Amino acid sequence: MVDIITSMPALFYKESSLMKFVLRKCSILKSPYKPTLWSINGHIQTILTVLWPIQRDLKCKRQYLQVDDGGLVALDWVLPSCCKTSEKINMKSPLVIVIPGLPSNTFVVNDICDMARNCGYRVVIFRKRGQDGLPLTTPKLQSIGDCTDLRETVRFIREQYPKAKLNAVAYGYGTGLLMSYLGEFGSSADLSAAVNISPSYNMQQQFDDVFRNPYNWFMLQYAKLQLSYHAGALLKTLDCDSAFSSSSLSEFEQNVYAKMYGIQDMEEYWDKNNPLREVDEIAVPLLCINSLDDPICHASKIPYDLFTMIPNAILVTTTHGGHCGFFQHLKPDSWANRLAIQYLDSVLQFVHLEDGFKRNSRL
Structure with a gap:
């Protein structure tokens, strides 16, 4: 049993300078994922993401955005937890767009928001039209692969924070939207990095x-x-x-x-x-995290070979973790969320070094 619990994450990727740098910087991948003893079962992990009673102290300021067709989406800007975290944030601070799954307000979503803001990221939760208390201003809901609202949202955020590096983290059902967006807009997606946690690929x-x-x-x-x-x-x-x-x-x-x-x-x-319809066009560095005991996104449906062909994309699988769970420690947090933050940090460090190298080369 101990060997199963402490098994190392498995990695699938295509060799590149970015991947070498990321794997060197992501220390969490050099140790086994150890789920909390009472949450070894994938079903328990999955259910607890919704029912876990302890939530992070998360306060948000809602901003409404009317998109071109008259529809209404919302941006819930996560407020700093204290003066110290507020001092870390400025107009150049990297930004994380969080795209929830179903349901949208879960332990892991709150966990990533709390974790990211404490690491110096500006955090905003994307709320789709007609959900999370939003009125439906047009007779239209957003389908899984319709990236129009997300595209306008990214552009809006870019206008507000032109010097910030934009990133995105999506969960479960929300990964379909992010994967579709990355494929549809390719190199013009205007994101520095993206993470999909417990994605369904088909x-x-x-x-x-x-x-x-x-x-x-x-x-x-x-x-x-x-x-x-x-x-x-x-x-x-x-x-x-x-x-x-x-x-x-x-x-x-x-x-x-x-x-x-x-x-x-x-x-x-x-x-x-279908989220994979234009997967060959993905140009943004991408991390996908799946557990092999996920009762919703079955291990048999994971396209392992895909990640050995897409440049700068990596798949990380664990034996345990359920669907979007990945609980660890007695006071639980999400192992996948910690990996997501380390991954974003490492990609941004790599981009910064690359930019510096290019500037020096021109001198």
Whole structure:
């Protein structure tokens, strides 16, 4: 049992100068991941991300952003925890955009926000249209692969902090949006680094049958609950009765998002929404973290070979960790979040050294 608990993370990547630098700097990868003894089971890890009662002292200031089509998204700017952390932050401080999964307010999201701000990052949580208390100002919700709102958000943040290095960390369901964004915009994504924690690489396979994965049933009920808040605003756009009677996530996508986007053929829908549809175009340094006991994103669905072909992308897998959990220590925090921060730090250090080398070469 001890050998299983303390197994080393497995790494999959293509050799590059960036990867050598990152692996040298990320000390957390040189030791085994040791889950908290009471959270060895992947199901327990997964459930605790939502039900764990101890939350970080997280206060946010909400900023609303109206995008081009009239839709409304929100940016929850995480406030400094004390004067000392406030002194670390300035207009040039690196910035982390956090993209939650489902549900959006979980222990690990609060944990990464607290961890990042204490390390000198400015932190903002991206809230999608129609979620987290946002009114629906247009008869449209955002599909998995529609990057339009995120693109406008990144541009807006860039205008506010033109000298800051922008980064993104996404969880679970939210990784589909970030992966789609990275592929669709490639070298113009305007991010220095990105991290996906517990990503699903092929959403179509995951959503196909609710009975193959009991967690899909809970996700389906949550999606229906979110839809119910805006049913009145969507009556002219959707057949809400069909949406609420959907028996699988795949059927829900067809009855809600495919109809909303005017797509009748689900093959076409997934061509436009699958997170890996333009994976070859990803140019931003990328870290993906998966556990092999994740009950939602199964180990058999992880495209290991992909990471040996994409430049500056690395996959880290652990034996334990569940879905977005990765709990460690008696006073729990997230091992994956600590790795995410070390990874962002190392990439930014590498970029800084590269920029300095280029400047010196021109002199």
